[in-house]
Amino acid sequence: MSPKLETFLDEGLDNLKEKGLYSTIDVVEGANGPIIEINGEKKINLASNNYLGFATHPELIEAANEATEKYGVGAGAVRTINGTLDIHRELEEKIAKFKGTEAAIAFQSGFNCNMGAISAVMTKEDAILSDALNHASIIDGCRLSGAKIIRVNHSDMEDLDKKAKEAVESGLYKKVMYITDGVFSMDGDVAKMPEIMEIAEKYGLIVYVDDAHGSGVLGKGAGTVKEFGLSDKVDFQMGTLSKAIGVVGGYVAGSQKLIDWLKSQARPFLFSTSLTPGASAAVIKALDLMESDPSYVDTLWENANYFKEKLQAIGYDIGESETPITPVILGDEKLAQEFAKRLIDEGVYVKPIVFPTVPLGTGRVRNMPTAAHTKEMLDEAVAIYEKVGKEMKII
Incomplete structure (x- = not known):
């Protein structure tokens, strides 16, 4: 290894550990369901984005297997x-129908969507007004576009109106x-869509909504x-197929x-191999299930x-969560790390969320109750939260 690289890495890793910002990666032994196994121990899983339990749903597994055998x-x-198979066309037609739009395009990941779609439309001659708490993939997509990035205070409609007026009239x-x-993934609050559209129409703004945590959750599953x-007013509805x-x-x-x-212009779409046939078929089945059986979304909300x-x-x-995303806000980063470790030791699997994912001084653990959890699992998790919280004098 280059001596300069080794010095850079040693200093950087030591700095992260000192500040409580170094994260370890655990290996899940088996499926990522409501109960997971790590290092041979079973834990109540409150860390995944598997909101509806579809990652382990037998009908999705069957659909993926059948498509893999065929394609x-x-x-x-x-x-x-x-690399465009007829199942990709079926998938995109299904997504468009589900989202209430004329058409849709499937990418290999949600991150790729934001990297590709934003930079395919916005250029250095343009400006992007971006909510202060937008996901990292939005931030990177905006940077890649070369457009002027104007930070808007989080869900602050006065600030959006002011900065939109300035940008347009300049x-x-x-x-x-x-x-x-x-839906903002760390706090669980929802974008103020009606007010946003009023301002957008007033100033002629293009509107782009990243609905990674809203799809399958709000709008009877169809999103924020x-x-x-x-659906007929927002220009871009972007989302993931992985939550x-x-x-x-x-x-x-x-x-x-x-x-x-x-x-024709989004580079991740142009230069990456297509979604696998199995994944495409499983997504189609997931959308079918949501459309035909509202109980998946209803159970998610009931549990949350x-x-x-x-x-x-x-x-x-x-906090002020309006969705199943449930942060437990502690503030101190090191406390969040230690709290999460104690919860895991006692049988609840969560991860600490610290800077730069959230602002400094807002460290937390984030819980994601799902439709696949039982009330007994949630009761056991709450009992562990109470035990650990009292032992650490947090509650």
Whole structure:
């Protein structure tokens, strides 16, 4: 190894550990369900994004296996050569119908969506108004575009109006976009979509909603935009296929013209091999299940509300979450690390969330109750939270 690289790595890793910002990666031995096994010990799993339990759903597994037998384990090429199989076309038509748009494009990951879609439309001649708490993939996609990035205070509609007015009336930019998460993944709050659209229409903004944590959760599963009845107004509906959908990949849904443009200009789409046939078939099955059986989403919300009420009752600060995302906010990063370790030792698997994922001084553990948890599992988790919290004098 280069001596300079070794010095850089040693100093950097020591610095992270000293500040309580170094994260270890645990290996799950088996499926990522409501109960997981790590180092031979079973834990109640409150760390995954598997909101509806679809990652281990037998009908999704069957669909993936059947498609793999028919098409093979991989698509064999990028989409623009001969890697577009008929199952990819079926998938995109299904997503568009589900999201209430003319068309959709499937990417290999949600991160790829934001890297590809934003930079395919916005350029150095444009400006992007970006919510201060947007996901890292949005931030990176905005940077890649070369557009002027204007930070907007989190969910602050006065600030958005002011900065939109300034950007548009300055005459410096050809296009101005506002981009926001639909559901903010660390706090669980929801974008103020009706107010956002009023401001967007007032100033002629392009609107881009990253609905990674809203799809499968809000709008009877169809997402944040559908929740507010704005499917025909929002320009970009982006989401993942790896959270509530339970598989892997991402998508952008919008007008036919937008999707045609992205299929010719979005670089991750152009230069990466397609989603596997098995993944595509499993996603189609997940969407079918959500459309035909509302109990998946209903059970998710029932469990989430039950768990949140129990945590609040024993004295925890869970912030202002409006969704199943349930943070337990502690503040200090090192305390968050130690608290998570104690919970894991006692049988509840959570991860500490610290800077740079959240601002310094807002360290927390984040809980993700799912439709697959039973009330007994959640009760046991709350009992462990109470035990550890009292022992550490947090509650």
